[in-house]
Amino acid sequence: MKLKTSELSGNLNLAYWLLNKTLFEGRLPDCKVKVANLSPEGLDGAFIYDETTNTPKYLIISSKASDHIKTLVHEMTHVYHRIILGYKDKVDHPPSFVRLLRSRYKKLGLTLDPEDLEN
Ligand SMILES: [Zn+2]
Numbered sequence: 135m136k137l138k139t140s141e142l143s144g145n146l147n148l149a150y151w152l153l154n155k156t157l158f159e160g161r162l163p164d165c166k167v168k169v170a171n172l173s174p175e176g177l178d179g180a181f182i183y184d185e186t187t188n189t190p191k192y193l194i195i196s197s198k199a200s201d202h203i204k205t206l207v208h209e210m211t212h213v214y215h216r217i218i219l220g221y222k223d224k225v226d227h228p229p230s231f232v233r234l235l236r237s238r239y240k241k242l243g244l245t246l247d248p249e250d251l252e253n
Pocket of ligand 1: 253
């Protein structure tokens with residue numbers, strides 16, 4: 135079933151709220167999820183934040199992502215790792231991030247594949 139961008143966006147914003155409660159103990163700040171076509175950059179998703187205040191601005195999930203929920207959990211884990219735990223690594227996916235992501239995926243019955251670490 136192909137969803138319209140507005141429907142996908144509504145679903146992903148609801149999923150953010152639900153996944154925050156179930157996977158992140160409700161600790162993530164409110165954060166808008168936007169849907170965009172990121173295919174020219176080859177990205178499935180991105181986490182945009184203010185570096186000086188260390189506050190989230192929004193998440194972008196590509197309408198072309200192969201799995202929108204996996205991508206959303208990936209970007210939410212960036213929010214948790216950076217904003218809540220305070221990691222400021224220069225590399226995008228240090229071992230501490232990978233451990234967090236794998237355990238969140240496991241709770242949802244999902245497996246972490248190498249391509250899940252490309253965003
Ligand atoms: Zn990432």
